[in-house]
Amino acid sequence: MTDALSLVDEWGPEKIVVVSHRRTGMKGVLVIDNTARGIGKGGTRMGPGVTVDEVARLARVMTWKWAAVDLFYGGAKAGIVADPAARDKEAVLRAFARALSNEVPREYVMGLDMGLTESDAALIQDELGDRGAAVGTPEHLGGVAYDKLGVTGYGVAEAADAAARHQGLPMAGSRVALQGFGAVGSAAARRFAELGATVVAVSTAHGALHDPSGLDVDALLAARDEHGDRFVTRHSPGAVLAPGGELTVDCDILVPAALQDVIDRTTAHEIKAKLVVEGANLPTSADARSILAERGITVLPDFVANAGGVVAAAFAMDARYSGFRPDTSTIVETVSTRLRANTMTVLDAARQQRVTPHAAGRSLAEDRVRTAMHSKGRLPRG
Numbered sequence: 001m002t003d004a005l006s007l008v009d010e011w012g013p014e015k016i017v018v019v020s021h022r023r024t025g026m027k028g029v030l031v032i033d034n035t036a037r038g039i040g041k042g043g044t045r046m047g048p049g050v051t052v053d054e055v056a057r058l059a060r061v062m063t064w065k066w067a068a069v070d071l072f073y074g075g076a077k078a079g080i081v082a083d084p085a086a087r088d089k090e091a092v093l094r095a096f097a098r099a100l101s102n103e104v105p106r107e108y109v110m111g112l113d114m115g116l117t118e119s120d121a122a123l124i125q126d127e128l129g130d131r132g133a134a135v136g137t138p139e140h141l142g143g144v145a146y147d148k149l150g151v152t153g154y155g156v157a158e159a160a161d162a163a164a165r166h167q168g169l170p171m172a173g174s175r176v177a178l179q180g181f182g183a184v185g186s187a188a189a190r191r192f193a194e195l196g197a198t199v200v201a202v203s204t205a206h207g208a209l210h211d212p213s214g215l216d217v218d219a220l221l222a223a224r225d226e227h228g229d230r231f232v233t234r235h236s237p238g239a240v241l242a243p244g245g246e247l248t249v250d251c252d253i254l255v256p257a258a259l260q261d262v263i264d265r266t267t268a269h270e271i272k273a274k275l276v277v278e279g280a281n282l283p284t285s286a287d288a289r290s291i292l293a294e295r296g297i298t299v300l301p302d303f304v305a306n307a308g309g310v311v312a313a314a315f316a317m318d319a320r321y322s323g324f325r326p327d328t329s330t331i332v333e334t335v336s337t338r339l340r341a342n343t344m345t346v347l348d349a350a351r352q353q354r355v356t357p358h359a360a361g362r363s364l365a366e367d368r369v370r371t372a373m374h375s376k377g378r379l380p381r382g
């Protein structure tokens with residue numbers, strides 16, 4: 001077991017709160033990593049294997065995500081050790097929220113992550129008697145329906161468009177391959193098609209479809225609505241590829257939007273795209289990134305490309321105490337302008353400093369957090 005104190009470094013965590021409740025068997029943890037730029041915001045996950053280590057790592061990722069996209073929230077995350085399919089989920093969730101009533105919502109606002117649904121967010125608000133306690137509530141309670149809006153995938157395609165321009169690659173006519181056709185992949189495909197790109201490959205856990213002359217995205221979306229992820233085995237035209245084959249097809253832009261660690265050293269040598277846009281979290285290993293950089297292939301980092309959800313979450317934070325429904329067109333517009341601007345900033349910095357976009361983006365985020373810590377007198381004197 002990790003000693004919680006060993007998790008502390010120059011950035012945080014500022015606070016780790018472990019809570020439990022005997023009658024419901026609730027056990028959980030809140031990690032507030034760094035609040036120099038704003039109060040802690042990051043999803044709350046539920047799973048039988050949740051650990052303090054995992055939650056702390058995710059809280060740190062949130063610190064960099066908020067700073068990289070230049071929004072004023074701090075990194076935090078919470079985790080509940082429980083089976084989300086268990087019958088006593090509500091009692092456990094309510095006990096967890098109650099146990100954190102000192103921190104929520106003054107220092108941390110709960111939100112959705114693995115194992116929690118929109119109605120769970122509503123239960124948290126109810127338990128603490130405060131609309132500010134959680135975001136991620138259903139639309140009929142004034143929440144922002146991130147996945148229905150498809151903001152993350154939309155933002156991935158917008159960021160890809162900005163990155164393509166930066167490389168002198170026109171989006172109109174560019175060939176795009178996508179791994180994953182879920183909330184992120186399908187919304188990205190829709191936006192790529194609107195931007196004039198040709199989607200040549202898509203995949204789900206059930207296989208990949210490939211057509212070098214272009215797949216009909218509207219038909220794919222309709223097939224997915226009808227058959228779910230299995231549409232790839234029913235849809236035609238398009239050749240069915242071996243698993244992972246979509247990553248190495250001939251294309252201009254590759255978008256991993258499914259799992260982490262899918263682009264390793266071997267795949268990195270085989271990728272034919274000129275630009276890789278990380279829709280998923282952590283799809284590319286550090287080794288693979290170095291190989292791709294040597295091969296002149298730009299990788300737009302996850303914390304830049306998939307930040308559409310974070311931008312929408314910032315709107316949801318504002319909407320918590322508002323009597324008005326959040327305006328979805330403003331959210332979508334802001335995702336576009338924010339992600340495009342951020343993509344250019346990170347790619348310009350990478351070019352100037354002759355480092356990878358990951359290194360440039362991370363250093364930008366660190367500078368912003370350090371400056372905020374300095375202004376608030378949180379750094380050692382000297």
Ligand SMILES: NC(=O)c1ccc[n+]([C@@H]2O[C@H](COP(=O)([O-])OP(=O)(O)OC[C@H]3O[C@@H](n4cnc5c(N)ncnc54)[C@H](O)[C@@H]3O)[C@@H](O)[C@H]2O)c1
Nearest residue numbers: 152180181182183184203204205229257258280281306309
């Ligand atoms: N949903 C968001 O707002 C959001 C925000 C930021 C990052 N992400 C990240 O994006 C990724 C996708 O999230 P999502 O919300 O679209 O998930 P999802 O569950 O809606 O969809 C995942 C898709 O990936 C496919 N898939 C699974 N295994 C595969 C495999 N081996 N090969 C090819 N396809 C496979 C699934 O069939 C499905 O189509 C995850 O890494 C997630 O952490 C999501």
